Amino acid sequence: MISKKAIILTFILVIISPIFGVILADMVGYHEPLDLAAESLGLEDISEEINWTPFFDYTVPGLPDVIGYIIAGFIGVFIVLGLGIGLSKIMGSK
Amino acid sequence: MHIPDGFLDPMVSAVTYVIMIIFCGYAFYKVKKEKLQDKMVLASVLAAGIFAAQMLNWPIPGGTSLHFVGGALAGIILGPWLGCIALFLVLFVQCLVFHDGGITALGANVFNMAIVDVIVGYVFYKIFPEKYKIFGAFLGGWLGITLAGIVCGIELGISSQFIFELPVTVSVMGGWHALLGTIEGIITAGVVAYIQKRAPHLIK
Numbered sequence: 121m122i123s124k125k126a127i128i129l130t131f132i133l134v135i136i137s138p139i140f141g142v143i144l145a146d147m148v149g150y151h152e153p154l155d156l157a158a159e160s161l162g163l164e165d166i167s168e169e170i171n172w173t174p175f176f177d178y179t180v181p182g183l184p185d186v187i188g189y190i191i192a193g194f195i196g197v198f199i200v201l202g203l204g205i206g207l208s209k210i211m212g213s214k
Numbered sequence: 215m216h217i218p219d220g221f222l223d224p225m226v227s228a229v230t231y232v233i234m235i236i237f238c239g240y241a242f243y244k245v246k247k248e249k250l251q252d253k254m255v256l257a258s259v260l261a262a263g264i265f266a267a268q269m270l271n272w273p274i275p276g277g278t279s280l281h282f283v284g285g286a287l288a289g290i291i292l293g294p295w296l297g298c299i300a301l302f303l304v305l306f307v308q309c310l311v312f313h314d315g316g317i318t319a320l321g322a323n324v325f326n327m328a329i330v331d332v333i334v335g336y337v338f339y340k341i342f343p344e345k346y347k348i349f350g351a352f353l354g355g356w357l358g359i360t361l362a363g364i365v366c367g368i369e370l371g372i373s374s375q376f377i378f379e380l381p382v383t384v385s386v387m388g389g390w391h392a393l394l395g396t397i398e399g400i401i402t403a404g405v406v407a408y409i410q411k412r413a414p415h416l417i418k
Contacts (some may be wrong), residue, residue, distance in 0.1 A: 121221075122244075123255070123256065125233055126259050126260065126263050127259060127262070129263060130259075130262050130263045130265075131266075132261070132296025132344045132350070133266035133267055133269070133270065134266045134269065136217040136270070137266065137270050138252060140269075140271050140273075141270060141271050142273060144271070144272075144273050144322050145279070147273075148273035148279070150271055150273065150279045151265065151278050151279055152215070152271075152279045152280060152281075152329055152367065153215075153278060153280075153317055153363065153386060153387055153390035153391060153394070154216075154217065154276060154370075154387070154389065155222070156278065156386050157235050157370055157382070157383045157386040157387050158221060158370070158381070160382050160383070161370065161374075161379050161383065161387060161407050162222065162332060163370070163374075163380075164220050165218040165219070165220050165221070166219050166220035167218045167219050167316060170219055171244050171313055172313070172321075173311055173312065173313050175311055175312050175313075176313050177273060177312065177314065178269065178314070178416070179315065180314050184404050189269070192312060193265075193266060193269050194313065195311065196265050196266075196307055196311060197262045197265055197266055197270075198301050198414045199307050200243040200258065200261050200265050200304060200307050201258050201259070201262045201320070203258075203303055203306075203307065204254060204255070204257060204259075204261055204262075204303055205254070205255060205258050205311075207254060207258075208252075208254030208255055208257075208258065211242070211245065211246055211251045211254065212246070213224045
């Protein structure tokens with residue numbers, strides 16, 4: 121029962137996530153403490169140069185950022201669930 | 215707090231990878247030995263929820279931001295071994311599918327968020343008597359993220375060519391996470407209070 125509620129809550133979080141992850145982040149500028157520490161050291165993020173995934177930074181090629189963020193969220197949620205349930209089978213869950 | 219590629223030197227990267235392999239390997243062994251496999255589905259659901267919650271970035275007036283990490287919450291609900299596996303799943307998928315967190319920094323990110331944060335949350339929840347468990351959950355959430363931030367600062371600092379940068383990175387990461395971590399503590403305590411009331415059997 122609680123798992124069902126947790127899944128519904130998860131889906132709601134994914135659907136509203138672009139408000140915080142895209143729209144507000146673009147308006148205010150996402151800047152977490154790690155970025156501040158990296159700036160003080162002059163470190164360079166090379167993720168984009170060595171990127172391997174079409175879903176880089178929760179985007180989906182060809183889709184606007186807001187929609188892409190939601191689709192990416194669902195892709196991630198299903199992969200996490202699938203991997204976890206798959207592992208539980210491998211480990212002998214009944 | 216996800217360290218991207220390019221921030222860590224090869225030695226820090228290698229050491230944290232070794233810690234990740236040993237601790238996560240031991241966590242899988244403990245789950246099997248203590249016959250916790252049946253809770254893996256619950257761990258997967260919680261991991262999926264934490265993945266979604268981490269996508270909500272909260273901009274804080276004044277120019278910084280945070281998102282919920284959830285390591286302490288996983289430690290409290292699932293215990294240290296399943297909690298570690300749940301956060302490992304989240305970080306693994308974020309890294310490989312979305313390149314959120316570098317492949318060279320996966321060991322460090324797992325160490326900070328799936329080991330340090332999970333264990334701190336679990337320990338603080340455990341040591342408080344029944345009557346004060348919610349306060350323990352708050353402290354676990356707050357201090358878990360603060361300590362994870364400090365450890366992250368150490369990893370960055372010792373990766374730097376200039377060792378005098380270490381106090382800078384530790385104070386920036388520790389200071390900000392001590393401040394922003396209060397929100398993590400409040401969310402952690404809120405979720406634990408809800409589960410205690412509605413499904414107390416889920417929390418060991």
